[in-house]
Amino acid sequence: xxxxxxxxxxxxxxxxxxxxxxxxxxxxxxxxxxxxxxxxxxxxxxxxxxxxxxxxxxxxxxxxxxxxxxxxxxxxxxxxxxxxxxxxxxxxxxxxxxxxxxxxxxxxxxxxxxxxxxxxxxxxxxxxxxxxxxxxxxxxxxxxxxxxxxxxxxxxxxxxxxxxxxxxxxxxxxxxxxxxxxxxxxxxxxxxxxxxxxxxxxxxxxxxxxxxxxxxxxxxxxxxxxxxxxxxxxxxxxxxxxxxxxxxxxxxxxxxxxxxxxxxxxxxxxxxxxxxxxxxxxxxxxxxxxxxxxxxxxxxxxxxxxxxxxxxxxxxxxxxxxxxxxxxxxxxxxxxxxxxxxxxxxxxxxxxxxx
Amino acid sequence: xxxxxxxxxxxxxxxxxxxxxxxxxxxxxxxxxxxxxxxxxxxxxxxxxxxxxxxxxxxxxxxxxxxxxxxxxxxxxxxxxxxxxxxxxxxxxxxxxxxxxxxxxxxxxxxxxxxxxxxxxxxxxxxxxxxxxxxxxxxxxxxxxxxxxxxxxxxxxxxxxxxxxxxxxxxxxxxxxxxxxxxxxxxxxxxxxxxxxxxxxxxxxxxxxxxxxxxxxxxxxxxxxxxxxxxxxxxxxxxxxxxxxxxxxxxxxxxxxxxxxxxxxxxxxxxxxxxxxxxxxxxxxxxxxxxxxxxxxxxxxxxxxxxxxxxxxxxxxxxxxxxxxxxxxxxxxxxxxxxxxxxxxxxxxxxxxxxxxxxxxxxxxxxxxxxxx
Numbered sequence: 001x002x003x004x005x006x007x008x009x010x011x012x013x014x015x016x017x018x019x020x021x022x023x024x025x026x027x028x029x030x031x032x033x034x035x036x037x038x039x040x041x042x043x044x045x046x047x048x049x050x051x052x053x054x055x056x057x058x059x060x061x062x063x064x065x066x067x068x069x070x071x072x073x074x075x076x077x078x079x080x081x082x083x084x085x086x087x088x089x090x091x092x093x094x095x096x097x098x099x100x101x102x103x104x105x106x107x108x109x110x111x112x113x114x115x116x117x118x119x120x121x122x123x124x125x126x127x128x129x130x131x132x133x134x135x136x137x138x139x140x141x142x143x144x145x146x147x148x149x150x151x152x153x154x155x156x157x158x159x160x161x162x163x164x165x166x167x168x169x170x171x172x173x174x175x176x177x178x179x180x181x182x183x184x185x186x187x188x189x190x191x192x193x194x195x196x197x198x199x200x201x202x203x204x205x206x207x208x209x210x211x212x213x214x215x216x217x218x219x220x221x222x223x224x225x226x227x228x229x230x231x232x233x234x235x236x237x238x239x240x241x242x243x244x245x246x247x248x249x250x251x252x253x254x255x256x257x258x259x260x261x262x263x264x265x266x267x268x269x270x271x272x273x274x275x276x277x278x279x280x281x282x283x284x285x286x287x288x289x290x291x292x293x294x295x296x297x298x299x300x301x302x303x304x305x306x307x308x309x310x311x312x313x314x315x316x317x318x319x320x321x322x323x324x325x326x327x328x329x330x331x332x333x334x335x336x337x338x339x340x341x342x343x344x345x346x347x348x349x350x351x352x353x354x355x
Numbered sequence: 356x357x358x359x360x361x362x363x364x365x366x367x368x369x370x371x372x373x374x375x376x377x378x379x380x381x382x383x384x385x386x387x388x389x390x391x392x393x394x395x396x397x398x399x400x401x402x403x404x405x406x407x408x409x410x411x412x413x414x415x416x417x418x419x420x421x422x423x424x425x426x427x428x429x430x431x432x433x434x435x436x437x438x439x440x441x442x443x444x445x446x447x448x449x450x451x452x453x454x455x456x457x458x459x460x461x462x463x464x465x466x467x468x469x470x471x472x473x474x475x476x477x478x479x480x481x482x483x484x485x486x487x488x489x490x491x492x493x494x495x496x497x498x499x500x501x502x503x504x505x506x507x508x509x510x511x512x513x514x515x516x517x518x519x520x521x522x523x524x525x526x527x528x529x530x531x532x533x534x535x536x537x538x539x540x541x542x543x544x545x546x547x548x549x550x551x552x553x554x555x556x557x558x559x560x561x562x563x564x565x566x567x568x569x570x571x572x573x574x575x576x577x578x579x580x581x582x583x584x585x586x587x588x589x590x591x592x593x594x595x596x597x598x599x600x601x602x603x604x605x606x607x608x609x610x611x612x613x614x615x616x617x618x619x620x621x622x623x624x625x626x627x628x629x630x631x632x633x634x635x636x637x638x639x640x641x642x643x644x645x646x647x648x649x650x651x652x653x654x655x656x657x658x659x660x661x662x663x664x665x666x667x668x669x670x671x672x673x674x675x676x677x678x679x680x681x682x683x684x685x686x687x688x689x690x691x692x693x694x695x696x697x698x699x700x701x702x703x704x705x706x707x708x709x710x711x712x713x714x715x716x717x718x719x720x721x722x723x724x725x726x727x728x
Contacts (some may be wrong), residue, residue, distance in 0.1 A: 004568040005578040007428030115650035190610020222411035
């Protein structure tokens with residue numbers, strides 16, 4: 001049998017000394033850095049209520065799309081993943097394509113939001129955000145782009161208020177919450193969520209972040225930071241890394257009641273795909289969604305497995321259903337180079353033919 | 356050029372010592388607080404980032420040093436023995452740090468909370484007027500608790516032990532303390548089982564790495580750097596962890612551990628509430644009840660406001676609602692018709708995923724499926 005590794009002493013020394021030197025030298029670079037800003041694409045608030053804000057983005061040129069597009073982000077993490085940095089911004093690329101882009105920034109819930117339910121979020125906040133954009137354009141219906149949990153909200157909303165949605169786009173959106181390999185779902189099945197929420201109240205962001213890190217513990221707690229050593233001497237790459245770290249860990253707490261309902265009804269009961277979900281006493285029937293639907297998912301998504309999203313195909317009532325499989329992960333679908341080239345143009349092309 | 360192992364080690368030791376000292380000094384300046392949920396946390400984001408990143412890098416650097424001095428890959432055919440020698444020097448599990456935060460670190464921080472809680476209770480019992488009133492100094496005589504790896508000794512912690520019959524003026528308090536101790540014991544059991552599963556994942560990861568290396572050896576492939584070897588280990592460790600994390604046992608243990616910890620927290624909160632009430636302080640449950648009532652009121656107000664225009668004859672809103680209701684009826688009618696005609700249904704064709712550059716419209720397939728019903 002041969003030997004699977006044979007290290008030349010000189011190259012071994014070089015490898016180790018390079019690591020040590022980069023690590024030592026790089027520490028000073030990190031220490032002097034300020035927190036990187038997001039892309040901060042020019043925007044104005046058109047609606048505010050409690051903690052949330054609806055932002056209207058301004059591109060370099062006037063939009064060519066007749067129907068505005070409202071991005072509905074998840075309650076988990078912040079919406080700035082869609083406008084992370086100048087050259088990695090879904091928002092900017094959509095503007096460049098000619099879309100008129102709005103975004104719901106849910107803000108940071110606190111104790112006053114402990115009793116917000118999914119009914120409050122979907123039939124309340126989301127409905128009023130949609131109304132605000134409709135009013136801004138004097139339109140009966142607008143386009144929705146729901147992301148992850150925001151996609152699930154958008155599906156519920158469209159089923160409940162179909163007349164206000166012209167076209168629906170879902171990105172990395174779970175529909176079937178109990179597909180094989182869904183680790184997050186697997187872990188929630190034996191959770192006594194009533195005890196959990198009654199004890200914790202709002203769910204701390206730090207706890208949420210920790211759970212996400214434990215989905216891939218070695219990669220996310222160690223390997224990532226070993227890789228960081230290689231870019232410690234590259235200010236640009238280091239800044240990008242720190243910006244992503246900011247987004248990952250600067251996340252909001254979850255309103256207790258909404259969390260309870262989401263875990264119970266979506267993860268444990270899998271009611272969205274079963275057709276047994278009710279929001280505010282109103283049944284959510286995905287068959288009511290008869291407008292065009294574009295369902296975008298990531299093939300290497302470890303948070304929302306592709307099959308969890310693909311389940312939508314068999315449930316919506318529309319005859320105009322399109323799927324778009326992106327080669328990448330749950331975050332890469334917004335920030336990777338491939339995503340910048342492929343996703344916004346695909347969205348625009350799909351919308352333009354239905355404007 | 357250092358072409359002899361002895362020269363290599365000499366050069367390396369000098370270099371490592373130099374950079375290591377500087378780095379260690381830096382790390383020692385960083386505070387490392389412990390949160391209830393995760394070991395890596397501190398007062399500022401910059402510190403948090405540093406602590407988190409450096410813990411991983413430090414474990415890796417330790418391993419590089421050990422690998423360099425162990426003679427790994429420096430000749431000899433018995434590479435498996437070299438690997439075992441290297442990893443045995445690290446407790447048989449490489450990079451325990453990466454997994455450690457999942458069990459002992461987080462659990463230990465929770466136990467630290469427990470200790471603070473018990474100490475606080477002791478202090479409260481010493482407060483004038485509280486001692487006799489609520490039994491803060493009337494702790495039952497707890498006996499030893501079983502310990503598990505990496506955890507503080509329970510026998511050394513106040514408040515643990517077997518329940519005894521409660522009686523007397525402090526009977527209710529004794530029962531509360533016993534319930535809390537029982538909950539803590541249950542949490543300790545579950546955390547121990549969880550930790551075993553994590554250790555199992557770690558051990559299996561190493562076994563898988565060895566198997567992969569053996570396969571490489573049989574096909575003339577070679578790892579050409581320590582980083583390459585490390586990356587292989589990460590892949591193997593993550594694969595084994597995922598396998599265990601998706602098992603029924605893990606699901607059961609994970610749920611039970613979280614539930615047990617919540618029971619402990621809830622019982623602690625109840626006792627704290629009782630103390631606050633006696634001191635005339637507002638409690639969390641009072642604030643929560645107020646928040647709930649406020650939210651209900653807000654819903655009622657909004658509902659009243661939004662219903663008024665429709666009642667006043669907003670024709671557009673009324674028509675819109677009618678359209679939605681009709682649409683809903685249509686969908687229901689369609690479903691009933693489908694069920695009653697229940698002839699052979701052609702399975703709806705599953706749309707083939709389109710590539711990102713070219714979204715594929717699947718309307719045709721769907722329409723065809725509907726027509727065939």
